[in-house]
Amino acid sequence: MEPVFVLILLLLAAVSSFVAADDEAFIGVNIGTDLSDMPHPTQVVALLKAQQIRHVRLYDADRGMLVALSNTGIQVMVSVPNEQLLGIGQSNSTAANWVSHNVVAHYPATNITAICVGSEVFTAVPNAASVLVNAMKFIQSALVASNLDRQIKVSTPLSSSIILDSFPPSQAFFNKTWNPVLIPMLNFLQSTGSHLMLNIYPYYDYMQSNGVIPLDYALLKPLAPNKEAVDANTLVHYSNVFDAMIDAAYFAMDFLNFTNVPVMVTESGWPSKGDSNEPDANLDNANTYNSNLIRHVLNKTGTPKHPGIAVSTYIYELYNEDLKPGPVSEKNWGLFNANGEPVYILHLTGSGLVLANDTTNQTYCTAKQGADPKMLQAALDWACGPGKVDCSAMLQGEPCYQPDNVIAHATYAFNSYYNQMGKAPGTCDFNGVAAITTTNPSHGTCVFPGSTGRMNGTMVNITAPSMNSTSAAPSARDLYNLFSTSFLVLLRVLICSIVFL
Numbered sequence: 001m002e003p004v005f006v007l008i009l010l011l012l013a014a015v016s017s018f019v020a021a022d023d024e025a026f027i028g029v030n031i032g033t034d035l036s037d038m039p040h041p042t043q044v045v046a047l048l049k050a051q052q053i054r055h056v057r058l059y060d061a062d063r064g065m066l067v068a069l070s071n072t073g074i075q076v077m078v079s080v081p082n083e084q085l086l087g088i089g090q091s092n093s094t095a096a097n098w099v100s101h102n103v104v105a106h107y108p109a110t111n112i113t114a115i116c117v118g119s120e121v122f123t124a125v126p127n128a129a130s131v132l133v134n135a136m137k138f139i140q141s142a143l144v145a146s147n148l149d150r151q152i153k154v155s156t157p158l159s160s161s162i163i164l165d166s167f168p169p170s171q172a173f174f175n176k177t178w179n180p181v182l183i184p185m186l187n188f189l190q191s192t193g194s195h196l197m198l199n200i201y202p203y204y205d206y207m208q209s210n211g212v213i214p215l216d217y218a219l220l221k222p223l224a225p226n227k228e229a230v231d232a233n234t235l236v237h238y239s240n241v242f243d244a245m246i247d248a249a250y251f252a253m254d255f256l257n258f259t260n261v262p263v264m265v266t267e268s269g270w271p272s273k274g275d276s277n278e279p280d281a282n283l284d285n286a287n288t289y290n291s292n293l294i295r296h297v298l299n300k301t302g303t304p305k306h307p308g309i310a311v312s313t314y315i316y317e318l319y320n321e322d323l324k325p326g327p328v329s330e331k332n333w334g335l336f337n338a339n340g341e342p343v344y345i346l347h348l349t350g351s352g353l354v355l356a357n358d359t360t361n362q363t364y365c366t367a368k369q370g371a372d373p374k375m376l377q378a379a380l381d382w383a384c385g386p387g388k389v390d391c392s393a394m395l396q397g398e399p400c401y402q403p404d405n406v407i408a409h410a411t412y413a414f415n416s417y418y419n420q421m422g423k424a425p426g427t428c429d430f431n432g433v434a435a436i437t438t439t440n441p442s443h444g445t446c447v448f449p450g451s452t453g454r455m456n457g458t459m460v461n462i463t464a465p466s467m468n469s470t471s472a473a474p475s476a477r478d479l480y481n482l483f484s485t486s487f488l489v490l491l492r493v494l495i496c497s498i499v500f501l
Contacts, residue, residue, distance in 0.1 A: 025310030028055030034321035041068035050422025061102035070109040079116040089131025095138030157197040157266040168231035172248035195264035202241035220292035247305040269316035271329035291347040365418035365428035367410040379430035383413035400446035419449040
C-alpha cells in the first residue's frame with residue numbers, strides 16, 4: 001500500500017477514535033406538565049440544579065421554562081407537539097417560524113441540543129405520519145439557515161411497539177406498514193448524524209407478557225446465566241428487557257440496511273403506584289428499576305450487540321402528573337411530587353455518584369433570632385402565598401400550630417420553601433431574616449421537611465458526571481464541535497496537499 005494512503009487511513013482512524021471518545025452516555029429526565037399544581041419554572045430549575053440533572057427533555061418549547069433554563073448549562077431537548085405537526089409538515093415557512101421563536105430566540109443562553117418532532121407519531125397520531133419526515137426536514141432547513149444544524153439535532157421519539165417480533169432481537173423488524181415513512185426517516189437521521197429516538201417501557205412489556213417475562217428480567221436485576229434469555233440465532237444472552245429492546249432496534253435497522261444510526265432512549269421508567277390490578281406498580285419496583293437503569297447507563301455496560309457503547313437515556317419522569325388520564329399508574333411515574341419532595345430515594349450506593357440524599361449532614365432554613373417581626377411576617381406571608389409553600393400544618397389544631405408565634409411559623413415556612421427549591425443557594429435568605437442551620441427544628445409531632453429519617457423529606461439524587469458546570473461557559477459538545485470542525489478542515493487540506501504532490 002502506498003505510504004500516502006496509509007497516512008490518510010491513520011488520520012481517518014484518529015478522527016474516528018476522537019468522535020467515539022466524545023460519545024459519553026448520560027441520564028436525563030423528561031419534564032411533563034400535567035399537574036394540578038405545576039411548579040414555577042424557576043422552582044423546576046432549582047430542583048434540577050440541586051439534583052445535578054444536566055439533561056432534560058421538554059414536551060413543548062415553553063418560553064418560561066426555556067428562560068429559566070438559560071445560563072445553567074443544562075442541555076435541553078425541546079419538542080414540536082403532535083398537534084402542531086400537520087402545520088409544520090406542510091409549510092416550510094411555518095417550520096422556520098417555529099424554529100425562530102422557540103430555538104433561535106433562546107440559543108445559546110439556553111443550551112438546546114435537540115428538537116423532537118412529535119412524539120410516538122405512528123401510534124399516537126398516525127394521520128400525521130405522512131408529513132413527519134417533511135416536518136423534520138423543514139425544521140432541519142431552518143436550523144441550517146440559522147447555522148445551528150451542527151449544534152442542534154433533529155429526530156422524533158418512536159414507541160418501541162413499532163418493532164415487531166422483538167425477541168429474539170436478531171429477528172426483529174419494524175412494522176412494515178410504516179416502511180414508506182421509516183426508510184426516508186432513517187436516511188434523514190443517517191445523513192444528519194442524529195439518533196433514532198426510542199421510548200422503552202419494560203413495565204408494559206412485563207404486564208402484557210402474561211407471565212412470560214419474569215419480573216427480575218424487566219427490572220434489570222442481576223440474573224444467573226441459566227435465567228437469562230438466549231437469542232437462538234446468535235446464542236447471545238440477554239439479562240434484561242431494556243438491552244434486548246435496544247438491540248432489537250439495531251437489528252430492525254440492519255434489516256433495512258441502516259447500520260450506523262445510534263439509538264437514544266427518550267423515555268423509560270417504572271410507575272410507583274397502580275390500581276388493584278397493577279400490583280407491580282409500586283415504590284420498591286420503581287426504585288429498583290430506575291436505580292438499576294441509572295447504573296446500567298452510566299457504567300457504560302452497553303448491550304450484547306454493542307458492548308461498551310452505552311445508550312443515553314431519559315427517565316420518565318421528573319414529576320408525578322396527577323392530571324394524566326387513565327389508570328392510577330399513569331399518574332405515578334415521577335421521581336418527585338409537585339412540592340419537590342422525592343417519591344422514593346434511589347438506591348445508588350456504590351455507583352460512584354455524589355449522593356444528594358446523604359442524611360449525615362442535613363441542613364435546614366430557620367428564622368433568625370432577633371429578626372424584625374414585621375419583616376418575618378412579610379416573608380412568612382410571601383412563602384405561604386407566591387412562594388407556594390403548603391402551610392396547612394400551621395393551622396390551628398394541626399401539628400405545627402404551636403408555638404403560635406411568628407418566629408416558629410416563619411421557620412416552618414422558610415424551611416419548607418428551602419426544601420421545595422432543592423436547597424439551592426440563595427433560597428434561605430428572605431431579605432436577611434433567615435439562616436441555614438444543621439440543627440433539626442422539628443418538635444413533637446411537627447416534623448419539618450428534610451428531617452433525617454423522613455423518606456419523603458430527603459432529596460433524591462441523579463447525577464450525570466459529564467457536565468457539572470452551572471455557568472454559561474461553552475459545553476463539552478460545543479468545544480467538541482469547534483475542535484472536530486477545525487480538525488476535519490485541516491485533515492482535508494492535508495489530504496489534498498498530499499494527493500496533489
